[in-house]
Amino acid sequence: MKIKILVFGQLSEIINASELELLAINNTDELNKKLFELYPKLEDIKYTLAINKKIIHENTQLYHEDIVALLPPFSGG
Amino acid sequence: MKIKILVFGQLSEIINASELELLAINNTDELNKKLFELYPKLEDIKYTLAINKKIIHENTQLYHEDIVALLPPFSGG
Amino acid sequence: MTEKKKHKVFIQGTITPTFIADSIAKHSGKTTIGAHDIFLGQVRNDLIDNKTVAAIEYSAYEEMAENLFHEIREAIFVKYDIVCMHIYHSLGLVKTGEICLFVFVSAKHRKDAFDACRDLVEQIKAMTPIWGKEIFEDETHTWKINN
Amino acid sequence: MTEKKKHKVFIQGTITPTFIADSIAKHSGKTTIGAHDIFLGQVRNDLIDNKTVAAIEYSAYEEMAENLFHEIREAIFVKYDIVCMHIYHSLGLVKTGEICLFVFVSAKHRKDAFDACRDLVEQIKAMTPIWGKEIFEDETHTWKINN
Numbered sequence: 001m002k003i004k005i006l007v008f009g010q011l012s013e014i015i016n017a018s019e020l021e022l023l024a025i026n027n028t029d030e031l032n033k034k035l036f037e038l039y040p041k042l043e044d045i046k047y048t049l050a051i052n053k054k055i056i057h058e059n060t061q062l063y064h065e066d067i068v069a070l071l072p073p074f075s076g077g
Numbered sequence: 078m079k080i081k082i083l084v085f086g087q088l089s090e091i092i093n094a095s096e097l098e099l100l101a102i103n104n105t106d107e108l109n110k111k112l113f114e115l116y117p118k119l120e121d122i123k124y125t126l127a128i129n130k131k132i133i134h135e136n137t138q139l140y141h142e143d144i145v146a147l148l149p150p151f152s153g154g
Numbered sequence: 155m156t157e158k159k160k161h162k163v164f165i166q167g168t169i170t171p172t173f174i175a176d177s178i179a180k181h182s183g184k185t186t187i188g189a190h191d192i193f194l195g196q197v198r199n200d201l202i203d204n205k206t207v208a209a210i211e212y213s214a215y216e217e218m219a220e221n222l223f224h225e226i227r228e229a230i231f232v233k234y235d236i237v238c239m240h241i242y243h244s245l246g247l248v249k250t251g252e253i254c255l256f257v258f259v260s261a262k263h264r265k266d267a268f269d270a271c272r273d274l275v276e277q278i279k280a281m282t283p284i285w286g287k288e289i290f291e292d293e294t295h296t297w298k299i300n301n
Numbered sequence: 302m303t304e305k306k307k308h309k310v311f312i313q314g315t316i317t318p319t320f321i322a323d324s325i326a327k328h329s330g331k332t333t334i335g336a337h338d339i340f341l342g343q344v345r346n347d348l349i350d351n352k353t354v355a356a357i358e359y360s361a362y363e364e365m366a367e368n369l370f371h372e373i374r375e376a377i378f379v380k381y382d383i384v385c386m387h388i389y390h391s392l393g394l395v396k397t398g399e400i401c402l403f404v405f406v407s408a409k410h411r412k413d414a415f416d417a418c419r420d421l422v423e424q425i426k427a428m429t430p431i432w433g434k435e436i437f438e439d440e441t442h443t444w445k446i447n448n
Binding site: 005006050074076 | 342359360361362364365368383391402403422425426427428429431432433434444445446447
Binding site: 165169171174175178179181182184185186188189190191192193194195196197198220225250251252253258262264267268271272275296 | 318319321323325326328329330331332333334335336337339340341342343344345346363368397398399400407409411414415418419448
Protein backbone atom coordinates (compact mmCIF):
# COMPACT_ATOMS: atom_id res chain seq x y z
CA MET A 1 0.00 0.00 0.00
CA LYS A 2 1.33 3.37 -1.12
CA ILE A 3 0.19 6.89 -0.19
CA LYS A 4 1.19 10.00 -2.07
CA ILE A 5 1.70 13.11 0.05
CA LEU A 6 1.46 16.62 -1.41
CA VAL A 7 3.12 19.37 0.64
CA PHE A 8 2.17 23.06 0.44
CA GLY A 9 3.19 26.48 1.69
CA GLN A 10 5.63 26.70 4.57
CA LEU A 11 5.36 22.94 5.17
CA SER A 12 7.31 22.36 1.97
CA GLU A 13 10.21 24.24 3.57
CA ILE A 14 10.16 21.92 6.61
CA ILE A 15 9.82 18.74 4.58
CA ASN A 16 12.10 20.16 1.89
CA ALA A 17 9.94 18.66 -0.85
CA SER A 18 6.58 19.29 -2.45
CA GLU A 19 5.76 15.59 -2.80
CA LEU A 20 6.64 12.35 -1.01
CA GLU A 21 5.45 8.78 -0.84
CA LEU A 22 4.88 6.66 2.24
CA LEU A 23 4.18 2.93 2.46
CA ALA A 24 2.17 0.89 4.95
CA ILE A 25 0.18 3.75 6.50
CA ASN A 26 -3.34 2.69 7.44
CA ASN A 27 -4.98 5.91 8.55
CA THR A 28 -4.35 9.63 9.04
CA ASP A 29 -3.41 9.31 12.72
CA GLU A 30 -0.63 6.94 11.71
CA LEU A 31 0.33 9.31 8.93
CA ASN A 32 0.68 12.27 11.29
CA LYS A 33 2.69 10.17 13.74
CA LYS A 34 5.03 9.07 10.97
CA LEU A 35 5.42 12.63 9.68
CA PHE A 36 6.24 13.94 13.18
CA GLU A 37 8.94 11.25 13.48
CA LEU A 38 10.44 12.15 10.12
CA TYR A 39 10.02 15.95 10.46
CA PRO A 40 9.77 16.95 14.13
CA LYS A 41 9.33 20.64 13.24
CA LEU A 42 5.93 19.82 11.74
CA GLU A 43 4.54 19.69 15.27
CA ASP A 44 5.00 23.46 15.56
CA ILE A 45 2.70 24.27 12.65
CA LYS A 46 -1.03 23.80 12.48
CA TYR A 47 -2.07 22.04 9.31
CA THR A 48 -5.12 20.34 7.89
CA LEU A 49 -5.24 17.16 5.82
CA ALA A 50 -7.12 16.66 2.58
CA ILE A 51 -7.62 13.18 1.16
CA ASN A 52 -8.19 13.18 -2.58
CA LYS A 53 -8.97 16.93 -2.40
CA LYS A 54 -11.50 16.69 0.44
CA ILE A 55 -10.59 18.13 3.82
CA ILE A 56 -10.94 15.69 6.71
CA HIS A 57 -11.20 16.56 10.39
CA GLU A 58 -11.09 13.14 12.04
CA ASN A 59 -8.91 10.09 11.81
CA THR A 60 -9.66 8.56 8.42
CA GLN A 61 -8.82 5.23 6.79
CA LEU A 62 -6.33 5.47 3.94
CA TYR A 63 -6.30 3.33 0.84
CA HIS A 64 -3.70 2.40 -1.76
CA GLU A 65 -2.91 5.36 -4.05
CA ASP A 66 -4.77 7.90 -1.96
CA ILE A 67 -3.43 11.42 -2.35
CA VAL A 68 -3.06 13.21 0.95
CA ALA A 69 -2.35 16.94 1.01
CA LEU A 70 -0.77 18.76 3.96
CA LEU A 71 -2.39 22.20 4.06
CA PRO A 72 -1.04 24.95 6.31
CA PRO A 73 -3.43 27.86 7.07
CA PHE A 74 -4.66 29.44 3.83
CA SER A 75 -3.55 32.95 2.95
CA GLY A 76 -4.96 33.67 -0.49
CA GLY A 77 -6.47 36.97 -1.60
CA MET B 78 -38.38 91.38 -3.06
CA LYS B 79 -37.55 88.79 -5.70
CA ILE B 80 -37.13 85.01 -5.38
CA LYS B 81 -35.53 82.84 -8.03
CA ILE B 82 -37.02 79.36 -8.44
CA LEU B 83 -35.07 76.48 -9.97
CA VAL B 84 -37.15 73.58 -11.25
CA PHE B 85 -35.84 70.02 -11.66
CA GLY B 86 -36.83 66.62 -12.99
CA GLN B 87 -40.45 65.95 -13.79
CA LEU B 88 -41.48 69.24 -12.14
CA SER B 89 -39.93 71.09 -15.08
CA GLU B 90 -42.45 69.34 -17.32
CA ILE B 91 -45.36 70.58 -15.20
CA ILE B 92 -44.05 74.11 -14.87
CA ASN B 93 -42.73 74.00 -18.43
CA ALA B 94 -39.58 75.88 -17.44
CA SER B 95 -36.39 75.19 -15.54
CA GLU B 96 -36.32 78.61 -13.89
CA LEU B 97 -38.84 81.25 -12.82
CA GLU B 98 -38.99 84.36 -10.67
CA LEU B 99 -41.62 85.29 -8.14
CA LEU B 100 -42.09 88.60 -6.33
CA ALA B 101 -43.48 89.39 -2.88
CA ILE B 102 -43.26 85.90 -1.38
CA ASN B 103 -42.40 86.00 2.32
CA ASN B 104 -41.93 82.36 3.21
CA THR B 105 -42.00 78.84 1.80
CA ASP B 106 -45.62 78.17 2.78
CA GLU B 107 -46.66 81.20 0.71
CA LEU B 108 -44.40 79.99 -2.08
CA ASN B 109 -46.03 76.56 -2.20
CA LYS B 110 -49.51 78.14 -2.10
CA LYS B 111 -48.61 80.42 -5.00
CA LEU B 112 -47.11 77.53 -7.00
CA PHE B 113 -50.23 75.41 -6.49
CA GLU B 114 -52.35 78.30 -7.80
CA LEU B 115 -50.17 78.72 -10.85
CA TYR B 116 -49.56 74.99 -11.49
CA PRO B 117 -52.35 72.89 -9.92
CA LYS B 118 -50.73 69.64 -11.09
CA LEU B 119 -47.83 70.25 -8.68
CA GLU B 120 -50.08 69.07 -5.86
CA ASP B 121 -49.90 65.52 -7.27
CA ILE B 122 -46.15 65.26 -6.92
CA LYS B 123 -44.15 65.10 -3.73
CA TYR B 124 -41.25 67.54 -3.77
CA THR B 125 -38.77 69.04 -1.35
CA LEU B 126 -37.53 72.62 -1.23
CA ALA B 127 -33.94 73.74 -0.97
CA ILE B 128 -33.09 77.35 -0.16
CA ASN B 129 -29.67 78.37 -1.38
CA LYS B 130 -28.77 74.67 -1.80
CA LYS B 131 -29.88 73.62 1.71
CA ILE B 132 -32.91 71.37 2.04
CA ILE B 133 -35.58 72.74 4.41
CA HIS B 134 -38.36 70.75 6.04
CA GLU B 135 -40.41 73.47 7.74
CA ASN B 136 -41.88 76.78 6.73
CA THR B 137 -38.92 79.11 6.27
CA GLN B 138 -38.57 82.86 5.83
CA LEU B 139 -37.45 83.94 2.37
CA TYR B 140 -35.23 86.91 1.58
CA HIS B 141 -34.56 88.99 -1.50
CA GLU B 142 -32.56 87.07 -4.09
CA ASP B 143 -32.89 83.73 -2.35
CA ILE B 144 -32.65 80.81 -4.73
CA VAL B 145 -35.29 78.16 -4.06
CA ALA B 146 -35.06 74.80 -5.76
CA LEU B 147 -38.02 72.46 -6.29
CA LEU B 148 -36.67 68.94 -5.94
CA PRO B 149 -38.76 65.90 -6.88
CA PRO B 150 -37.65 62.51 -5.43
CA PHE B 151 -34.02 61.82 -6.35
CA SER B 152 -33.24 58.98 -8.73
CA GLY B 153 -29.52 59.11 -9.34
CA GLY B 154 -27.20 56.13 -9.57
CA MET C 155 -9.86 69.66 2.87
CA THR C 156 -10.03 72.25 0.10
CA GLU C 157 -8.22 69.87 -2.18
CA LYS C 158 -10.87 67.21 -1.74
CA LYS C 159 -13.50 69.74 -2.75
CA LYS C 160 -12.01 69.96 -6.23
CA HIS C 161 -12.96 66.40 -7.08
CA LYS C 162 -15.10 66.40 -10.16
CA VAL C 163 -18.00 63.97 -9.89
CA PHE C 164 -20.09 64.60 -12.98
CA ILE C 165 -19.09 63.16 -16.32
CA GLN C 166 -20.93 63.88 -19.56
CA GLY C 167 -22.37 60.62 -20.89
CA THR C 168 -21.37 57.09 -19.91
CA ILE C 169 -18.38 56.11 -17.76
CA THR C 170 -16.17 53.87 -19.91
CA PRO C 171 -14.30 50.71 -18.84
CA THR C 172 -11.09 52.45 -19.96
CA PHE C 173 -11.75 55.32 -17.58
CA ILE C 174 -12.25 52.77 -14.77
CA ALA C 175 -9.03 50.93 -15.71
CA ASP C 176 -7.07 54.20 -15.64
CA SER C 177 -8.51 54.99 -12.23
CA ILE C 178 -7.49 51.55 -10.91
CA ALA C 179 -4.00 51.86 -12.39
CA LYS C 180 -3.45 55.18 -10.60
CA HIS C 181 -3.59 53.33 -7.27
CA SER C 182 -0.56 51.11 -7.86
CA GLY C 183 1.67 53.72 -6.23
CA LYS C 184 -0.45 53.72 -3.07
CA THR C 185 1.13 50.69 -1.47
CA THR C 186 -0.65 50.92 1.87
CA ILE C 187 -3.83 49.83 0.05
CA GLY C 188 -4.78 46.17 0.42
CA ALA C 189 -8.40 46.23 -0.72
CA HIS C 190 -10.49 48.11 -3.27
CA ASP C 191 -14.26 47.93 -3.52
CA ILE C 192 -15.77 49.28 -6.71
CA PHE C 193 -19.48 49.75 -7.30
CA LEU C 194 -20.77 50.29 -10.82
CA GLY C 195 -24.32 51.25 -11.69
CA GLN C 196 -25.38 50.06 -15.14
CA VAL C 197 -28.52 51.15 -17.01
CA ARG C 198 -31.01 48.26 -17.15
CA ASN C 199 -33.46 47.53 -19.96
CA ASP C 200 -36.41 47.55 -17.55
CA LEU C 201 -39.87 46.79 -18.89
CA ILE C 202 -42.33 49.43 -17.63
CA ASP C 203 -45.97 49.25 -18.79
CA ASN C 204 -44.87 47.05 -21.69
CA LYS C 205 -42.25 49.50 -22.87
CA THR C 206 -38.52 48.80 -22.73
CA VAL C 207 -36.05 51.35 -21.37
CA ALA C 208 -33.46 52.21 -24.03
CA ALA C 209 -31.52 54.87 -22.12
CA ILE C 210 -31.57 57.12 -19.07
CA GLU C 211 -31.00 60.84 -19.34
CA TYR C 212 -29.49 62.15 -16.12
CA SER C 213 -29.81 65.70 -14.86
CA ALA C 214 -28.77 67.23 -11.55
CA TYR C 215 -28.82 70.36 -9.46
CA GLU C 216 -25.08 70.34 -9.98
CA GLU C 217 -23.93 72.97 -7.50
CA MET C 218 -25.99 71.52 -4.69
CA ALA C 219 -24.96 67.96 -5.60
CA GLU C 220 -21.30 68.94 -5.54
CA ASN C 221 -21.66 70.42 -2.06
CA LEU C 222 -23.41 67.25 -0.89
CA PHE C 223 -20.79 64.96 -2.44
CA HIS C 224 -18.18 66.91 -0.54
CA GLU C 225 -20.07 66.57 2.76
CA ILE C 226 -20.70 62.86 2.20
CA ARG C 227 -17.00 62.28 1.39
CA GLU C 228 -15.84 64.10 4.53
CA ALA C 229 -18.20 62.08 6.72
CA ILE C 230 -17.09 58.78 5.15
CA PHE C 231 -13.42 59.64 5.78
CA VAL C 232 -14.23 60.26 9.44
CA LYS C 233 -16.36 57.12 9.81
CA TYR C 234 -14.09 54.54 8.13
CA ASP C 235 -10.38 53.82 8.02
CA ILE C 236 -9.92 54.24 4.27
CA VAL C 237 -7.09 55.50 2.09
CA CYS C 238 -9.02 57.10 -0.75
CA MET C 239 -12.37 57.41 -2.43
CA HIS C 240 -13.63 58.44 -5.87
CA ILE C 241 -17.15 59.10 -7.10
CA TYR C 242 -18.21 59.61 -10.70
CA HIS C 243 -21.77 60.04 -11.93
CA SER C 244 -23.00 60.50 -15.48
CA LEU C 245 -25.01 63.44 -16.75
CA GLY C 246 -26.92 63.36 -20.03
CA LEU C 247 -27.74 60.25 -21.99
CA VAL C 248 -26.54 56.79 -20.91
CA LYS C 249 -27.78 53.81 -22.92
CA THR C 250 -28.81 50.41 -21.50
CA GLY C 251 -25.77 48.28 -20.76
CA GLU C 252 -23.65 51.38 -20.14
CA ILE C 253 -22.27 52.54 -16.81
CA CYS C 254 -23.67 55.64 -15.09
CA LEU C 255 -22.19 55.46 -11.57
CA PHE C 256 -18.64 54.55 -10.47
CA VAL C 257 -17.86 54.52 -6.75
CA PHE C 258 -14.33 53.45 -5.81
CA VAL C 259 -13.15 53.01 -2.21
CA SER C 260 -9.66 51.84 -1.20
CA ALA C 261 -8.51 50.83 2.27
CA LYS C 262 -5.81 48.92 4.05
CA HIS C 263 -8.29 46.17 4.94
CA ARG C 264 -11.27 44.80 3.06
CA LYS C 265 -13.80 45.38 5.84
CA ASP C 266 -13.41 49.16 5.64
CA ALA C 267 -13.47 49.15 1.84
CA PHE C 268 -16.70 47.10 1.74
CA ASP C 269 -18.45 49.04 4.53
CA ALA C 270 -17.52 52.47 3.21
CA CYS C 271 -18.34 51.72 -0.43
CA ARG C 272 -21.81 50.43 0.38
CA ASP C 273 -22.54 53.31 2.75
CA LEU C 274 -21.39 55.75 0.09
CA VAL C 275 -23.60 54.27 -2.63
CA GLU C 276 -26.65 54.35 -0.36
CA GLN C 277 -26.00 57.98 0.57
CA ILE C 278 -25.49 59.02 -3.04
CA LYS C 279 -28.79 57.39 -4.03
CA ALA C 280 -30.71 58.91 -1.11
CA MET C 281 -29.21 62.35 -0.70
CA THR C 282 -27.96 63.82 -3.97
CA PRO C 283 -30.24 65.87 -6.25
CA ILE C 284 -29.90 63.81 -9.42
CA TRP C 285 -32.75 62.65 -11.61
CA GLY C 286 -33.01 59.93 -14.23
CA LYS C 287 -35.44 60.23 -17.12
CA GLU C 288 -36.04 56.73 -18.47
CA ILE C 289 -36.35 56.92 -22.23
CA PHE C 290 -38.20 54.09 -23.93
CA GLU C 291 -37.49 52.57 -27.31
CA ASP C 292 -40.49 54.49 -28.74
CA GLU C 293 -38.96 57.78 -27.47
CA THR C 294 -41.63 58.35 -24.81
CA HIS C 295 -40.31 58.59 -21.26
CA THR C 296 -41.01 58.20 -17.58
CA TRP C 297 -39.15 59.45 -14.50
CA LYS C 298 -37.04 56.90 -12.68
CA ILE C 299 -37.96 56.00 -9.10
CA ASN C 300 -35.20 54.73 -6.80
CA ASN C 301 -35.95 52.03 -4.29
CA MET D 302 -23.64 23.66 -14.55
CA THR D 303 -20.78 21.99 -16.41
CA GLU D 304 -20.17 25.22 -18.28
CA LYS D 305 -19.62 27.08 -15.03
CA LYS D 306 -16.95 24.56 -14.08
CA LYS D 307 -14.79 25.64 -17.00
CA HIS D 308 -14.17 29.08 -15.51
CA LYS D 309 -10.47 29.61 -15.14
CA VAL D 310 -9.62 31.29 -11.84
CA PHE D 311 -5.83 31.28 -11.70
CA ILE D 312 -3.80 33.81 -13.62
CA GLN D 313 -0.01 33.79 -13.78
CA GLY D 314 1.29 37.01 -12.19
CA THR D 315 -0.68 40.18 -11.50
CA ILE D 316 -4.19 40.97 -12.74
CA THR D 317 -3.92 44.11 -14.89
CA PRO D 318 -6.33 47.06 -15.01
CA THR D 319 -6.75 46.33 -18.73
CA PHE D 320 -7.91 42.81 -17.96
CA ILE D 321 -10.44 44.27 -15.50
CA ALA D 322 -11.64 46.82 -18.06
CA ASP D 323 -12.16 44.09 -20.67
CA SER D 324 -14.12 42.06 -18.15
CA ILE D 325 -16.36 45.06 -17.35
CA ALA D 326 -16.87 45.82 -21.07
CA LYS D 327 -18.07 42.26 -21.71
CA HIS D 328 -21.12 42.96 -19.51
CA SER D 329 -22.58 45.75 -21.64
CA GLY D 330 -24.64 43.21 -23.55
CA LYS D 331 -26.19 41.89 -20.34
CA THR D 332 -28.87 44.53 -20.02
CA THR D 333 -30.71 42.98 -17.06
CA ILE D 334 -27.73 44.00 -14.90
CA GLY D 335 -28.19 47.16 -12.83
CA ALA D 336 -25.34 46.82 -10.35
CA HIS D 337 -21.80 45.46 -10.33
CA ASP D 338 -19.67 45.05 -7.24
CA ILE D 339 -15.98 44.48 -7.82
CA PHE D 340 -13.49 43.58 -5.12
CA LEU D 341 -9.77 43.91 -5.82
CA GLY D 342 -7.04 42.65 -3.53
CA GLN D 343 -3.80 44.63 -3.85
CA VAL D 344 -0.42 43.63 -2.40
CA ARG D 345 0.49 45.95 0.50
CA ASN D 346 3.99 47.04 1.48
CA ASP D 347 3.49 45.78 5.04
CA LEU D 348 6.26 46.29 7.55
CA ILE D 349 6.95 43.01 9.41
CA ASP D 350 9.79 42.89 11.99
CA ASN D 351 11.29 46.01 10.41
CA LYS D 352 11.32 44.54 6.92
CA THR D 353 9.14 45.80 4.08
CA VAL D 354 7.18 43.44 1.85
CA ALA D 355 8.20 43.89 -1.79
CA ALA D 356 6.06 41.16 -3.35
CA ILE D 357 3.93 38.12 -2.58
CA GLU D 358 4.51 34.82 -4.32
CA TYR D 359 1.25 32.87 -4.51
CA SER D 360 0.97 29.11 -4.74
CA ALA D 361 -2.07 26.86 -4.57
CA TYR D 362 -3.26 23.30 -4.55
CA GLU D 363 -4.76 24.11 -7.91
CA GLU D 364 -6.98 21.09 -8.54
CA MET D 365 -8.52 21.26 -5.09
CA ALA D 366 -8.93 25.04 -5.29
CA GLU D 367 -10.71 24.76 -8.63
CA ASN D 368 -13.17 22.25 -7.18
CA LEU D 369 -13.79 24.56 -4.23
CA PHE D 370 -14.24 27.63 -6.43
CA HIS D 371 -16.85 25.67 -8.34
CA GLU D 372 -18.68 24.68 -5.15
CA ILE D 373 -18.53 28.21 -3.75
CA ARG D 374 -19.88 29.62 -7.04
CA GLU D 375 -22.78 27.20 -7.12
CA ALA D 376 -23.74 28.01 -3.55
CA ILE D 377 -23.58 31.78 -4.19
CA PHE D 378 -25.85 31.42 -7.23
CA VAL D 379 -28.39 29.57 -5.07
CA LYS D 380 -28.16 32.05 -2.18
CA TYR D 381 -28.36 35.38 -4.05
CA ASP D 382 -30.32 36.72 -6.99
CA ILE D 383 -27.34 37.54 -9.21
CA VAL D 384 -26.77 37.51 -12.96
CA CYS D 385 -23.10 36.52 -13.12
CA MET D 386 -19.91 36.16 -11.17
CA HIS D 387 -16.21 36.02 -11.99
CA ILE D 388 -13.24 35.16 -9.80
CA TYR D 389 -9.58 35.60 -10.71
CA HIS D 390 -6.63 34.94 -8.42
CA SER D 391 -2.94 35.38 -9.16
CA LEU D 392 -0.32 32.64 -8.95
CA GLY D 393 3.39 33.38 -8.82
CA LEU D 394 4.92 36.74 -8.09
CA VAL D 395 2.80 39.87 -7.54
CA LYS D 396 4.60 43.06 -6.51
CA THR D 397 3.36 45.62 -3.98
CA GLY D 398 0.79 47.92 -5.55
CA GLU D 399 -0.28 45.21 -7.98
CA ILE D 400 -3.60 43.35 -7.97
CA CYS D 401 -3.75 39.68 -6.94
CA LEU D 402 -7.50 39.05 -6.54
CA PHE D 403 -10.42 40.18 -8.72
CA VAL D 404 -13.95 39.23 -7.68
CA PHE D 405 -16.76 40.56 -9.88
CA VAL D 406 -20.46 40.08 -9.10
CA SER D 407 -23.31 41.48 -11.21
CA ALA D 408 -26.99 41.59 -10.28
CA LYS D 409 -30.22 43.31 -11.15
CA HIS D 410 -30.16 45.19 -7.84
CA ARG D 411 -27.28 46.51 -5.78
CA LYS D 412 -28.19 44.69 -2.57
CA ASP D 413 -27.57 41.28 -4.13
CA ALA D 414 -24.36 42.43 -5.81
CA PHE D 415 -22.95 43.81 -2.53
CA ASP D 416 -24.04 40.85 -0.39
CA ALA D 417 -22.84 38.19 -2.80
CA CYS D 418 -19.49 39.86 -3.54
CA ARG D 419 -18.59 40.20 0.11
CA ASP D 420 -19.70 36.67 0.94
CA LEU D 421 -17.64 35.39 -1.98
CA VAL D 422 -14.48 37.22 -0.92
CA GLU D 423 -14.78 35.92 2.66
CA GLN D 424 -15.27 32.35 1.42
CA ILE D 425 -12.33 32.56 -0.96
CA LYS D 426 -10.07 33.80 1.84
CA ALA D 427 -11.25 31.18 4.34
CA MET D 428 -11.78 28.09 2.21
CA THR D 429 -9.43 27.91 -0.77
CA PRO D 430 -5.99 26.28 -0.52
CA ILE D 431 -3.87 29.23 -1.62
CA TRP D 432 -0.75 30.49 0.11
CA GLY D 433 1.10 33.77 -0.03
CA LYS D 434 4.83 33.94 0.59
CA GLU D 435 5.66 37.53 1.53
CA ILE D 436 9.02 38.42 0.04
CA PHE D 437 10.90 41.27 1.67
CA GLU D 438 13.10 43.82 -0.03
CA ASP D 439 16.18 41.93 1.26
CA GLU D 440 14.89 38.74 -0.43
CA THR D 441 14.16 36.94 2.83
CA HIS D 442 10.53 35.88 3.28
CA THR D 443 7.76 34.99 5.67
CA TRP D 444 4.44 33.23 5.13
CA LYS D 445 1.38 35.44 4.96
CA ILE D 446 -1.28 35.05 7.64
CA ASN D 447 -4.87 36.01 6.76
CA ASN D 448 -7.05 37.64 9.37
